[in-house]
Amino acid sequence: MKLRRNIWSVLLNVVAFTMTAVVFVPMLTIVVNAFKTQKESSTLTLSLPKTLQWDNFSVVIERGKLGTAFTNSLIYSFASVALIVLITLLAAFVISRNKSSLNLLIYTFVISGIAIPINYMALIKWLQTLGLMNTRVGVILVYTAMNLPISLFMAYGFMSSVPRELDESAIIDGCGFWGMFVRIILPLLKPVVSTLFVLNFLNCWNEFMLPLYLLNSSEQWPMTLAVYNFFGLYERSWNLVCADILLTCLPVLVVFLLGQKYIIDGLTSGAVKG
Amino acid sequence: MRLQKRYPSYVTLPVLIIYVMFLLVPGFIGIGYSFTDWNAYSSDVLFVGLDNYKKLFTGSNYFTNIGNTLLFTLGSTICKLIAALLLALLFTNKKVWLRNIQRTIIFSPQVLSFLIIGLVFRGLLHPSTGFLNIFLRSIGLDSLAQKWLTDVRFAFPSVIAVDMWRGMGHGMVVFITAIQSVPASCYEAAEIDGASYWQRVFKVVLPMIRPSILVITVLNITYGLRVFDIIFVLTNGGPGHVTSVINTAVYREFAMGNYAMGSTLSSVLFVIVMIISVFASRLMSRQEVET
Numbered sequence: 001m002k003l004r005r006n007i008w009s010v011l012l013n014v015v016a017f018t019m020t021a022v023v024f025v026p027m028l029t030i031v032v033n034a035f036k037t038q039k040e041s042s043t044l045t046l047s048l049p050k051t052l053q054w055d056n057f058s059v060v061i062e063r064g065k066l067g068t069a070f071t072n073s074l075i076y077s078f079a080s081v082a083l084i085v086l087i088t089l090l091a092a093f094v095i096s097r098n099k100s101s102l103n104l105l106i107y108t109f110v111i112s113g114i115a116i117p118i119n120y121m122a123l124i125k126w127l128q129t130l131g132l133m134n135t136r137v138g139v140i141l142v143y144t145a146m147n148l149p150i151s152l153f154m155a156y157g158f159m160s161s162v163p164r165e166l167d168e169s170a171i172i173d174g175c176g177f178w179g180m181f182v183r184i185i186l187p188l189l190k191p192v193v194s195t196l197f198v199l200n201f202l203n204c205w206n207e208f209m210l211p212l213y214l215l216n217s218s219e220q221w222p223m224t225l226a227v228y229n230f231f232g233l234y235e236r237s238w239n240l241v242c243a244d245i246l247l248t249c250l251p252v253l254v255v256f257l258l259g260q261k262y263i264i265d266g267l268t269s270g271a272v273k274g
Numbered sequence: 275m276r277l278q279k280r281y282p283s284y285v286t287l288p289v290l291i292i293y294v295m296f297l298l299v300p301g302f303i304g305i306g307y308s309f310t311d312w313n314a315y316s317s318d319v320l321f322v323g324l325d326n327y328k329k330l331f332t333g334s335n336y337f338t339n340i341g342n343t344l345l346f347t348l349g350s351t352i353c354k355l356i357a358a359l360l361l362a363l364l365f366t367n368k369k370v371w372l373r374n375i376q377r378t379i380i381f382s383p384q385v386l387s388f389l390i391i392g393l394v395f396r397g398l399l400h401p402s403t404g405f406l407n408i409f410l411r412s413i414g415l416d417s418l419a420q421k422w423l424t425d426v427r428f429a430f431p432s433v434i435a436v437d438m439w440r441g442m443g444h445g446m447v448v449f450i451t452a453i454q455s456v457p458a459s460c461y462e463a464a465e466i467d468g469a470s471y472w473q474r475v476f477k478v479v480l481p482m483i484r485p486s487i488l489v490i491t492v493l494n495i496t497y498g499l500r501v502f503d504i505i506f507v508l509t510n511g512g513p514g515h516v517t518s519v520i521n522t523a524v525y526r527e528f529a530m531g532n533y534a535m536g537s538t539l540s541s542v543l544f545v546i547v548m549i550i551s552v553f554a555s556r557l558m559s560r561q562e563v564e565t
Contacts, residue, residue: 113293121312224389227390
């Protein structure tokens, strides 16, 4: 009996570590190859580089125009995320406090767009009509719109945990709506702000389809599009491509390591409660 | 009325306006364009009625895209669901060492962009210089080394496998949280009654985490229908049209200047996703009432 249990335990661990290796090895391969010379990286394996080629990174930054792309990605991501967080929190707060039929209708209406696929050709035509095509503002507004439904869903789910009594006392103390929201409610929303910030940042930073359709000029490209383009030009230099990939993932990995708790909170909030 | 004054509805306007202006309006304009011959070569846009839809449902190449999209959705959803469930069971088992670190590693591809993952696997799955085939040959399994992304037989399963590599961690994390919220007394009761491990899994764990399974399934389905990045980068729909899905076909039509046909394909997707969304949200709200 004891032997059987031991075999079972070893077997479970073998399966577990194999699965983890399957996920880990591809990522490790990219990191290792980013430090090789072009010749060493002609086959993508885990063999270690003879000397660490730190130059790869500076070469990539220069040839891949990563400076501009990085700035663009930062602008798009931060502007959209700030807008998303601000307007969804306001809307979620008011809807959850005053569940009038109009407000609930607005909520359902917006939530039903969680999975909407965008028709990019029509979007391009529409942005041209509005004069927003090939502008940063246009891109930021579309990023925002894409992520609004799911963000509103998460923010709304959180609001019921903020006690109503606080509103009452704020009103008695003479606060108007904005005073109450900014001074009393907002500080209590830190957890959901973090979750929304982290998840939306990842979504915006990783977005590829939208800039592919909407941005013609390389001056406005975010990191994803710059990497894709770089890959097209340097397909045979995997050391450089790997270095480029690594640089693109760096901010995302930082956000992941710092905000892991919030990512998991966000992903499980809707799913576990039902 | 007092509530209305205290919590003014107008603050929902920014959400409403941006949502309608940049998500809904383009969708409906697109449906409008699907009844025209809009293209890059002439400035006149003529009404052609249902011609595009006729072409879509009779021209076999266009229809393949819809079939492939449904196949990808079905395949990737089932694979990811089963993998996520097994992983969640594995990493809630106290016998497994370093559970937290392993979970974090398996979850981590979730935060990377599909584009990056596509590029990485294009390198790793390369027939002669990629990691996978070199590894298979080094352990003597030469016969298993294939042209993963360019062989008609393997392209589709390869794409689903890469998608699984990225996506299974999401389901796993959600299921782990759900499994951990099942009260221990449930397991104990089953154990006292003499239930075997798998009996406990099927009779206790799975029914208790049903809501999470449903949510993950819905998320995977709506993702699968809209898939673009990973296929575009890995195979761009090839070889031939084997892995071509609606969104990669839309981009192809867009690049060729056939905006009307692109809009038609996009509109079909729009309608499919909206029907499923309505269906899913009903299913999920019914669940909420039950629990």
